[in-house]
Amino acid sequence: xxxxxxxxxxxxxxxxxxxxxxxxxxxxxxxxxxxxxxxxxxxxxxxxxxxxxxxxxxxxxxxxxxxxxxxxxxxxxxxxxxxxxxxxxxxxxxxxxxxxxxxxxxxxxxxxxxxxxxxxxxxxxxxxxxxxxxxxxxxxxxxxxxxxxxxxxxxxxxxxxxxxxxxxxxxxxxxxxxxxxxxxxxxxxxxxxxxxxxxxxxxxxxxxxxxxxxxxxxxxxxxxxxxxxxxxxxxxxxxxxxxxxxxxxxxxxxxxxxxxxxxxxxxxxxxxxxxxxxxxxxxxxxxxxxxxxxxxxxxxxxxxxxxxxxxxxxxxxxxxxxxxxxxxxxxxxxxxxxxxxxxxxxxxxxxxxxxxxxxxxxxxxxxxxxxxxxxxxxxxxxxxxxxxxxxxxxxxxxxxxxxxxxxxxxxxxxxxxxxxxxxxxxxxxxxxxxxxxxxxxxxxxxxxxxxxxxxxxxxxxxxxxxxxxxxxxxxxxxxxxxxxxxxxxxxxxxxxxxxxxxxxxxxxxxxxxxxxxxxxxxxxxxxxxxxxxxxxxxxxxxxxxxxxxxxxxxxxxxxxxxxxxxxxxxxxxxxxxxxxxxxxxxxxxxxxxxxxxxxxxxxxxxxxxxxxxxxxxxxxxxxxxxxxxxxxxxxxxxxxxxxxxxxxxxxxxxxxxxxxxxxxxxxxxxxxxxxxxxx
Amino acid sequence: xxxxxxxxxxxxxxxxxxxxxxxxxxxxxxxxxxxxxxxxxxxxxxxxxxxxxxxxxxxxxxxxxxxxxxxxxxxxxxxxxxxxxxxxxxxxxxxxxxxxxxxxxxxxxxxxxxxxxxxxxxxxxxxxxxxxxxxxxxxxxxxxxxxxxxxxxxxxxxxxxxxxxxxxxxxxxxxxxxxxxxxxxxxxxxxxxxxxxxxxxxxxxxxxxxxxxxxxxxxxxxxxxxxxxxxxxxxxxxxxxxxxxxxxxxxxxxxxxxxxxxxxxxxxxxxxxxxxxxxxxxx
Numbered sequence: 001x002x003x004x005x006x007x008x009x010x011x012x013x014x015x016x017x018x019x020x021x022x023x024x025x026x027x028x029x030x031x032x033x034x035x036x037x038x039x040x041x042x043x044x045x046x047x048x049x050x051x052x053x054x055x056x057x058x059x060x061x062x063x064x065x066x067x068x069x070x071x072x073x074x075x076x077x078x079x080x081x082x083x084x085x086x087x088x089x090x091x092x093x094x095x096x097x098x099x100x101x102x103x104x105x106x107x108x109x110x111x112x113x114x115x116x117x118x119x120x121x122x123x124x125x126x127x128x129x130x131x132x133x134x135x136x137x138x139x140x141x142x143x144x145x146x147x148x149x150x151x152x153x154x155x156x157x158x159x160x161x162x163x164x165x166x167x168x169x170x171x172x173x174x175x176x177x178x179x180x181x182x183x184x185x186x187x188x189x190x191x192x193x194x195x196x197x198x199x200x201x202x203x204x205x206x207x208x209x210x211x212x213x214x215x216x217x218x219x220x221x222x223x224x225x226x227x228x229x230x231x232x233x234x235x236x237x238x239x240x241x242x243x244x245x246x247x248x249x250x251x252x253x254x255x256x257x258x259x260x261x262x263x264x265x266x267x268x269x270x271x272x273x274x275x276x277x278x279x280x281x282x283x284x285x286x287x288x289x290x291x292x293x294x295x296x297x298x299x300x301x302x303x304x305x306x307x308x309x310x311x312x313x314x315x316x317x318x319x320x321x322x323x324x325x326x327x328x329x330x331x332x333x334x335x336x337x338x339x340x341x342x343x344x345x346x347x348x349x350x351x352x353x354x355x356x357x358x359x360x361x362x363x364x365x366x367x368x369x370x371x372x373x374x375x376x377x378x379x380x381x382x383x384x385x386x387x388x389x390x391x392x393x394x395x396x397x398x399x400x401x402x403x404x405x406x407x408x409x410x411x412x413x414x415x416x417x418x419x420x421x422x423x424x425x426x427x428x429x430x431x432x433x434x435x436x437x438x439x440x441x442x443x444x445x446x447x448x449x450x451x452x453x454x455x456x457x458x459x460x461x462x463x464x465x466x467x468x469x470x471x472x473x474x475x476x477x478x479x480x481x482x483x484x485x486x487x488x489x490x491x492x493x494x495x496x497x498x499x500x501x502x503x504x505x506x507x508x509x510x511x512x513x514x515x516x517x518x519x520x521x522x523x524x525x526x527x528x529x530x531x532x533x534x535x536x537x538x539x540x541x542x543x544x545x546x547x548x549x550x551x552x553x554x555x556x557x558x559x560x561x562x563x564x565x566x567x568x569x570x571x572x573x574x575x576x577x578x579x580x581x582x583x584x585x586x587x588x589x590x591x592x593x594x595x596x597x598x599x600x601x602x603x604x605x606x607x608x609x610x611x612x613x614x615x616x617x618x619x620x621x622x623x624x625x626x627x628x629x630x631x632x633x634x635x636x637x638x639x640x641x642x643x644x645x646x647x648x649x650x651x652x653x654x655x656x657x658x659x660x661x662x663x664x665x666x667x668x669x670x671x672x673x674x675x676x677x678x679x
Numbered sequence: 680x681x682x683x684x685x686x687x688x689x690x691x692x693x694x695x696x697x698x699x700x701x702x703x704x705x706x707x708x709x710x711x712x713x714x715x716x717x718x719x720x721x722x723x724x725x726x727x728x729x730x731x732x733x734x735x736x737x738x739x740x741x742x743x744x745x746x747x748x749x750x751x752x753x754x755x756x757x758x759x760x761x762x763x764x765x766x767x768x769x770x771x772x773x774x775x776x777x778x779x780x781x782x783x784x785x786x787x788x789x790x791x792x793x794x795x796x797x798x799x800x801x802x803x804x805x806x807x808x809x810x811x812x813x814x815x816x817x818x819x820x821x822x823x824x825x826x827x828x829x830x831x832x833x834x835x836x837x838x839x840x841x842x843x844x845x846x847x848x849x850x851x852x853x854x855x856x857x858x859x860x861x862x863x864x865x866x867x868x869x870x871x872x873x874x875x876x877x878x879x880x881x882x883x884x885x886x887x888x889x890x891x892x893x894x895x896x897x898x899x900x901x902x903x904x905x906x907x908x909x910x911x912x913x914x915x916x917x918x919x920x921x922x923x924x925x926x927x928x929x930x931x932x933x934x935x936x937x938x939x940x941x942x943x944x945x946x947x948x949x950x951x952x953x954x955x956x957x958x959x960x961x962x
Contacts, residue, residue, distance in 0.1 A: 084691075084695070105806075108806075109680070109806065113680065113681075113684050116684060116688075116707065117684060117687060117688065119703065120688045120691065120692075120700055120703050120704065120707075121691065123697060123699040123700050123703060124691075124695055124697060124700070127697075127699055132699055132702075135703070136703070136706070139703065139706060139707075143710060143805065146804070146805050146806065147803070147804040147805065150756070150757055150802070150803055150804065150805070150806050151754075151756025151757045151771060151803050151804065157754065157756065160753075160754060160774070161804070164717065164804060165804075168710060168713045168714075168717065169706070169710070171713065172706065172709035172710060172712075172713050175705075175709045175712075176702065176705045176706055176709055179705040179708070179709070180698075180701060180702055180705055183701065183705070185693075185696075185698075185701070186693060187696075188693060188694045188695070188696055189690070189693055189694055190694065192694040192695060268696060269696065321695065321696075321697065532698060532699070532702070533698050533699055534698065535698045536696050536698060537696075568712070571712070571716065575716055575719070579723060579724075582724065582751070583724070586750075610817070611817050614817065641728070
């Protein structure tokens with residue numbers, strides 16, 4: 001069968017889609033490789049130009065060449081990686097090419113469906129309110145565009161289409177809300193590939209001088225914490241993430257315990273009932289790594305997070321979307337024992353380098369009676385000597401510890417932590433670097449803490465036989481205000497707090513209204529993440545726990561099915577009632593209905609489905625004595641229904657009277673004829 | 680296909696435990712449900728009036744003239760009309776306007792044609808759902824015989840006369856007769872007594888072999904030919920005369936259409952041919 005080509009006006013609807021495409025592309029551009037974004041943009045614009053010229057696409061041959069070229073590039077770039085990331089990129093590519101081929105109706109639908117799915121997939125990468133709204137808008141544009149494309153021949157359709165899809169979305173909103181609330185959020189069905197190894201900012205698993213400093217210019221959120229009960233004091237808020245235990249003279253690295261990540265299911269998030277005292281809940285921003293953040297001595301209270309052998313938080317899979325987990329502070333932890341090989345491991349140092357420090361440590365060691373005194377002497381050294389806490393320390397050479405301690409005396413937490421760990425190890429005390437975050441500012445109404453990238457911190461843990469691992473933070477000796485009140489206070493003199501980040505609201509935290517607005521925005525975002533984005537299986541179940549009776553996914557499924565059936569029923573009912581009312585607003589239709597009912601009552605079945613002329617004929621046959629009136633009535637009705645241009649306004653009353661008389665007369669007639677045989 | 684999309688979205692949402700994907704999937708799903716109503720509404724309250732059923736040649740299509748108007752003044756885009764075995768017609772009714780549609784209806788044979796149910800469907804606004812209804816007009820159309828060119832013999836004779844259309848007109852009203860001298864045995868009532876009175880010659884109007892006359896299309900012209908074929912010949916002649924602007928009359932057993940050259944005459948003649956011998960069917 002020959003399929004007619006698209007109407008030229010259909011292409012106007014496609015322009016709506018183009019806007020939606022631009023929105024989606026904006027959301028994806030940060031993660032797409034540059035060539036792909038460029039390719040998608042160029043093809044999109046090319047498609048636009050082609051449509052402006054009222055053409056339906058380019059030649060099939062050219063399209064094939066383009067498609068093959070794009071596929072080849074894609075293959076070279078991604079090398080058969082299979083993640084959602086690459087799948088989404090591939091969808092972008094497909095849509096980009098599809099702009100150049102819009103010949104038939106079928107092409108429209110293919111494009112529509114791909115765009116819909118692309119919109120949905122984009123939600124894997126963005127979950128903030130802003131992007132959710134933007135993507136919803138693009139969905140809206142897709143539906144509007146489809147209308148315009150399909151109903152192309154009607155003039156002024158764009159406005160109507162906008163109105164119609166607007167109403168559609170509005171009317172559906174309560175239904176969507178109910179479904180969202182009730183639809184059972186079962187756990188993941190099978191393992192799915194990662195979203196991607198996104199290059200997000202955050203802690204890295206090695207520490208070179210300058211590493212954390214660059215992070216500190218960043219005001220992005222790392223995570224947010226809600227405490228059940230009172231949050232611990234600021235100096236206690238050391239959020240541990242990583243242990244760096246191998247030192248090569250310059251860089252601290254993490255020992256890899258061979259815990260490779262395989263293809264795993266996405267874990268379910270934590271329940272959302274209220275927190276017990278001592279519990280806390282972390283809402284972690286995606287950082288593409290597998291570690292989490294927790295206070296010392298706390299254990300997981302939700303199933304989506306675990307502890308590794310050294311007591312650090314680990315996720316099953318990389319944190320590629322926002323993740324909520326719960327921890328419980330457990331104060332009664334036994335001091336951790338360290339084996340002989342463990343002690344050797346934690347005191348390893350390079351054979352050479354930083355000789356001055358080694359000599360200095362040896363001197364100090366001779367003067368101290370025991371390890372504790374020695375450590376105290378180290379810390380006092382940091383406190384008493386003129387060390388400076390600076391974001392812009394001078395560069396360090398081949399013996400960084402020597403240079404820091406005896407020459408520059410200026411550095412950031414990572415420099416001092418590195419130096420202290422070196423000192424401890426060369427004194428034979430097992431030591432390791434801890435990285436993570438320190439502190440966190442209060443969110444709106446002190447409901448939660450916001451920990452940002454600039455709260456990143458590095459400190460040292462030393463091991464003592466009777467006390468286990470003990471936190472030692474040289475920064476606390478040099479710049480106690482960093483611990484007590486945060487980085488901004490610590491950098492007040494130097495003025496380097498967020499100096500590269502001119503537009504950060506955190507930089508203007510002292511301006512009242514900026515602070516007010518930014519706190520509120522963050523709170524809205526937090527509750528959005530917590531209750532909408534984070535509305536998953538456990539959250540749902542804990543919400544429905546309040547209802548008496550056990551509500552599991554099974555029950556929820558039944559409830560959902562019931563609700564859907566109910567909604568469908570109500571919608572049908574409403575529609576029928578509305579139609580009935582609309583029809584009966586027309587007085588002529590009411591009259592016609594009365595006439596039909598009369599016919600049916602008088603034994604002319606199926607009258608409603610025959611034309612007026614046939615009805616009249618049948619009625620005349622049944623009541624010949626009324627022939628004249630019936631015919632007159634029929635004439636009026638016929639004129640009203642078949643010549644709507646003539647104005648029958650005046651005749652309405654007349655027609656009503658006619659019908660009334662016919663009805664009255666036939667009742668009399670009936671009774672007379674019925675009476676005759678008896679009388 | 681849309682259901683496939685929904686399932687795909689839902690699976691993505693489940694496996695990535697992504698609440699927003701659930702949300703959007705529900706949006707898509709309910710929009711789909713809403714589409715059912717939207718599509719229904721595109722046909723609802725659409726007034727369709729049958730204006731007339733036209734004529735057409737048997738075996739070909741007969742036009743069914745309809746007028747569409749939206750009672751509520753809302754545009755009705757993308758309505759598709761289709762009669763059985765016919766190509767579809769796409770119509771849109773503009774906001775507050777009305778539209779004239781001619782739907783083709785297939786006629787199988789000559790005679791009264793009962794219009795088969797015509798399907799109106801629409802998949803507007805989203806093309807995901809199709810709503811349809813049938814209209815069953817009570818009117819009948821007429822299929823006229825398929826015109827067939829008469830065999831060349833009759834044709835030649837025809838053309839001869841067409842070339843010399845000026846048959847001598849003698850006495851008014853008798854122009855169509857061929858006159859010849861009286862032969863013994865000719866019936867007396869055929870003698871043109873007027874002529875005899877004027878000229879003194881016995882002249883006879885010859886009726887035995889009347890020539891095919893250009894302005895009369897006559898059933899008797901093709902004696903012995905099958906009825907349907909004869910009707911087809913006549914239909915051809917009617918078409919021929921009408922398209923060449925020649926006034927014509929038509930004689931059928933029981934019907935005589937005096938010569939005329941108007942469209943209604945042309946139509947009446949064709950209708951008579953179409954319904955010849957077919958009195959059934961009309962209600």
